[in-house]
Amino acid sequence: MIIIENTMTDLLLKETTQLLNEVADVDLLYYFHKDNILYNLENKKLKEADYTYQEFLDSFHPSDSLLFDSSFSSILSGASNYSNKVYRKKQHAHDEHYQLYNINIISHRDNNDEIDFVMFSIKNITDIASTHRKQSIMLDKYQTIFSNLPFATICFDDSGRVLQANSNAVSMSKNWFGTELFSVNFLNAKGVDDDMRKHFSEHIPFTRDVRCKINYDEYRDVRTNYVPISDDDGNFLGHMMLFDDITSEKQLLRSNDMFTKKMKMVTEHFGLIHLDYFPYTRTLNVDGGYSLAHIDNVPIEHIYDMIHPDDLSIIEDAVENFAYLPMKPYEINFRMLMSNHDDYRNVTLSLIPRLDNNIRLKCYTGLMEDITDRVRQLEEKELTLRKLQHAIDKAEESDRLKSSFLANISHEIRTPLNAIVGFSELIVSEEDTEKREEFCNIIRNNTATLLELVGGILDLSKLESGNTDFDNEEFDVDNFIQDLYYSFKYRFPENNELDFILDLGAPCTIVADVDRVREVLTNFLTNAIKYTSKGNIKLKYSFDGTNVRMEVSDTGIGISPEGIEKVFNRFEKLGCLLPGSGLGLTICKNIMNILKGDIGVTSTIGEGSTFWISLPAKPVC
Numbered sequence: 001m002i003i004i005e006n007t008m009t010d011l012l013l014k015e016t017t018q019l020l021n022e023v024a025d026v027d028l029l030y031y032f033h034k035d036n037i038l039y040n041l042e043n044k045k046l047k048e049a050d051y052t053y054q055e056f057l058d059s060f061h062p063s064d065s066l067l068f069d070s071s072f073s074s075i076l077s078g079a080s081n082y083s084n085k086v087y088r089k090k091q092h093a094h095d096e097h098y099q100l101y102n103i104n105i106i107s108h109r110d111n112n113d114e115i116d117f118v119m120f121s122i123k124n125i126t127d128i129a130s131t132h133r134k135q136s137i138m139l140d141k142y143q144t145i146f147s148n149l150p151f152a153t154i155c156f157d158d159s160g161r162v163l164q165a166n167s168n169a170v171s172m173s174k175n176w177f178g179t180e181l182f183s184v185n186f187l188n189a190k191g192v193d194d195d196m197r198k199h200f201s202e203h204i205p206f207t208r209d210v211r212c213k214i215n216y217d218e219y220r221d222v223r224t225n226y227v228p229i230s231d232d233d234g235n236f237l238g239h240m241m242l243f244d245d246i247t248s249e250k251q252l253l254r255s256n257d258m259f260t261k262k263m264k265m266v267t268e269h270f271g272l273i274h275l276d277y278f279p280y281t282r283t284l285n286v287d288g289g290y291s292l293a294h295i296d297n298v299p300i301e302h303i304y305d306m307i308h309p310d311d312l313s314i315i316e317d318a319v320e321n322f323a324y325l326p327m328k329p330y331e332i333n334f335r336m337l338m339s340n341h342d343d344y345r346n347v348t349l350s351l352i353p354r355l356d357n358n359i360r361l362k363c364y365t366g367l368m369e370d371i372t373d374r375v376r377q378l379e380e381k382e383l384t385l386r387k388l389q390h391a392i393d394k395a396e397e398s399d400r401l402k403s404s405f406l407a408n409i410s411h412e413i414r415t416p417l418n419a420i421v422g423f424s425e426l427i428v429s430e431e432d433t434e435k436r437e438e439f440c441n442i443i444r445n446n447t448a449t450l451l452e453l454v455g456g457i458l459d460l461s462k463l464e465s466g467n468t469d470f471d472n473e474e475f476d477v478d479n480f481i482q483d484l485y486y487s488f489k490y491r492f493p494e495n496n497e498l499d500f501i502l503d504l505g506a507p508c509t510i511v512a513d514v515d516r517v518r519e520v521l522t523n524f525l526t527n528a529i530k531y532t533s534k535g536n537i538k539l540k541y542s543f544d545g546t547n548v549r550m551e552v553s554d555t556g557i558g559i560s561p562e563g564i565e566k567v568f569n570r571f572e573k574l575g576c577l578l579p580g581s582g583l584g585l586t587i588c589k590n591i592m593n594i595l596k597g598d599i600g601v602t603s604t605i606g607e608g609s610t611f612w613i614s615l616p617a618k619p620v621c
Helices: 007-022 053-058 062-076 126-147 167-176 194-202 247-270 300-306 309-321 372-429 433-465 477-489 514-531 561-566 584-594
Strands: 026-032 037-042 045-048 082-089 099-109 115-124 152-156 162-165 206-213 219-230 236-245 273-278 283-286 295-299 330-337 344-355 361-370 473-476 498-503 508-512 535-543 547-554 598-604 608-616
Touching (some): 062 082, 062 099, 062 115, 099 126, 152 167, 162 167, 194 206, 247 344, 273 344, 283 300, 300 309, 300 330, 344 372, 477 535, 508 514, 514 535, 514 584, 584 598
Antiparallel strands (some): 026 115, 099 115, 152 162, 273 361, 330 344, 344 361, 473 508, 547 608, 598 608
16 A cells, blocks of 8 residues: 655645544545545545545446546546535445435646646535435424414514414415515504513413404404424524414304203203213203202212113213213113102103313203103004014915915815725726725725815814814823823734833823823824834833923934924825825924923934923822
């Protein structure tokens, strides 16, 4: 590394040292034109830099590299002697990001007026630029906020000269001052009195409501706020006045006062309860009504005992939120005790916000009305409408069932009737004795089927119309089940493939029509025999202390889930090839409905079914 030490250098260092004392954080770089070498200043001596001019130039942003080289070339050519610009440049070659540098290029000439060297003063201004950028953003935000304040804002100095004003203030000044705002001395403006000027001179904030005449016959209510502006050290900077048009709020206050007077007259005339609720103190004022005494400043919690327990949360939520809810009318419905009634009364509480002179929420004022009679009338009306709709639905369903019933019954009757008529005609012309006997059996079986069908239809019709008499009496379930078991035992085939099992429970008695209960269980047993070819059929009852459950289970073909849903419907047969009217289980269901018992079935395809009924019972004494 070459170190330059001569008279010129000493003079240069002296000048450079003086420059460094004046400017902080500045790096100095020298370019000697004749040697084409760059030098750094280190410890007050010039030392050859460890990089060339081209390497120095490569540290600039590509867009700024050309700009710097052009400025440097212009100085070397003598076209200019000085350049001061901001460039993007890396501090070190391996840096990833560019920083901002302010670079001054100054040429130095010798006694022959020729350039002997060029000095670069390089200052990193990245942080300064960032700070300026943030300050600019903050200034823009301030200006945006200031310009968009919802009220007129004016800043002025001690002499009364208006320094700044937003658009609302400019618009207001034309009506208030009658001239352009910036041409007005604010201390002498219309509406500014001695007391206000005293506050200005002593820098004392104030708030004042004034009524201003802006036209020949128009007045506006304006709230003025004065704020002296100071810096963080308490040094006074200027004055700020804020003007807020509160005409509508004042009108609302006057309307509220008028409404309060009218409402008091209404409550006195109709006997309603007029009350005021103060959300910030959680207290209540009541003027009376419904035999309630006049009360003042009572904590709201003192009336909680009068509120229906199920409605208490409504009042508690309202009390918690009233201080934070938007100021608008509210209506609350709940039940509470009144001194002139023994039961809870339905009441509606209508409230509106009431403001103080500063347009802040003072309380909620309103009326409470007993609407119990109105609610009951509405409930009775709704009940009547529901009953009417139920009757309409029932009539429509009855009409649909009638049509379906006629369609089904015509089909069910026609099948055996056709067989009876057809074979009756054949038997007349048939001479073969065996065939005649066969035809007779067919006619006999279809006649029995027709009689069973007609009998079932008649029974079902009587049950559904309520014309069937039930002879209810108390009987022993154990004896009843055993009698039924032995009456059916003879019907079972004499082989070992099907067993008939009896399973008795705890002795008990029931009050019911014994013939009708027998009819239901007989139907269950008949179906079990019909659909079970091997395994067992069990007749069982069990008593749980309250109800007796009687059931018939089998190991037959079982019923699908879809079949279980329809098994108690009219004309629903478990097997279309087996005899039966399809009305037996429907009749059973109707019988159990009349006896106020339960009926049901559980089944699995291929494993069997269990049909059961349940009736209230009591143990045998």
